[in-house]
Structures are given as structure tokens and as C-alpha cells.
Amino acid sequence: MPHRTLASPDTATFERLARDALDRLPDPFREHLGDIVIRIEEFADDETLDALGIDSEWELTGLYHGRPVGEQSVWMTGDMPPTVTLYRQPLLAEWQETGVDLGDLINHVVVHEIGHHFGLSDDDMHRLEDDAP
Structure with a gap:
């Protein structure tokens, strides 16, 4: 069942x-996601965009923000929990422009950001996507 409705999803x-x-996600990955925080914001702030070199x-x-699993340690304290932030307005725009099911689009972005939680770079993830059958 598609998630598209006449009103923009909240x-x-x-x-x-x-x-x-x-x-x-498969169990071996889900086991390491207990402390992941999901945030929804309308847009990334200017500071975030500037730090990433993004103009618009x-x-x-x-965006994933946090220490990848391989860099975490019980001896490190004071870190905020790892966070995946989804930016609602850009996702809605992509949903409208592409016609891709919103659930599939959000799934793609979440899986990509969770890849960073496991220490994968954007290039690593693009290679994995390109090599997938």
C-alpha cells in the first residue's frame, strides 16, 4: 500500500x-541499533549545510551524527547517542518529483545513514548498491 496521501505526511x-x-534490518545489524535516535526536521540548518559543503x-x-560502532568504547562517556536525522521537506520534494513510494524513499535514506553508523563511507555504500544484483 503506498504511503502517498493528498496531504503531506506529518x-x-x-x-x-x-x-x-x-x-x-537483519538481526546482526539491529542488535547494534538500540541507542539510535531518529529525528525529523524540516530542513538542515545553515551550520550543517556549510560543514558538509552543501549549497541548498x-x-x-x-544525516548520521555519532561515533561509528567500531569507534565506540565503554570507556568513552559524555557522547550523545548516535542520531539519524531525516529532513522532511527535501524528502517530500524528492517523493513528489520521482513518484517513488515514500516508505521506500525513507527506507533508502535510513539504510544509507545507518551504513555510516557501521563505519561505511558514501563511496562504500555506492559501491555496495552498484554491485547488488
Whole structure:
């Protein structure tokens, strides 16, 4: 069932779709996601865009912030929990422009950002996507 409706899906719908994406990940990965925080924001702020070298707030659909699993240690304290932020307006725009099911689009972005949680770079993930059957 497509998630498209006449009204733009709200923040709660985005969060539910993101949680659904996490729940579909295989067990060996889900075991390391207990402390992941999902945030939904309308757009990335200027500081974030500047740090990433992105010119337009419409270009960023998601972001992982945190220490990858391989760099975490019980001896490190004071770190905020790892966070996946989805940017609602750019995702809605991509959904409208492409016609891709919103659940599939959010799944793609969440899986990509979770890849960073496991220490994969953007290039690593693009290679994995390109090599997938």
C-alpha cells in the first residue's frame, strides 16, 4: 500500500516509516541499533549545510551524527547517542518529483545513514548498491 496521501505526511508518519525501516534490518545489524535516535526536521540548518559543503537546503535528505560502532568504547562517556536525522521537506520534494513510494524513499535514506553508523563511507555504500544484483 503506498504511503502517498493528498496531504503531506506529518512528522509522526516520517518517524513511523523510519522505525519501520530499522525494524526491517537483519538481526546482526539491529542488535547494534538500540541507542539510535531518529529525528525529523524540516530542513538542515545553515551550520550543517556549510560543514558538509552543501549549497541548498533542498539537497540534504538525511544525516548520521555519532561515533561509528567500531569507534565506540565503554570507556568513552559524555557522547550523545548516535542520531539519524531525516529532513522532511527535501524528502517530500524528492517523493513528489520521482513518484517513488515514500516508505521506500525513507527506507533508502535510513539504510544509507545507518551504513555510516557501521563505519561505511558514501563511496562504500555506492559501491555496495552498484554491485547488488
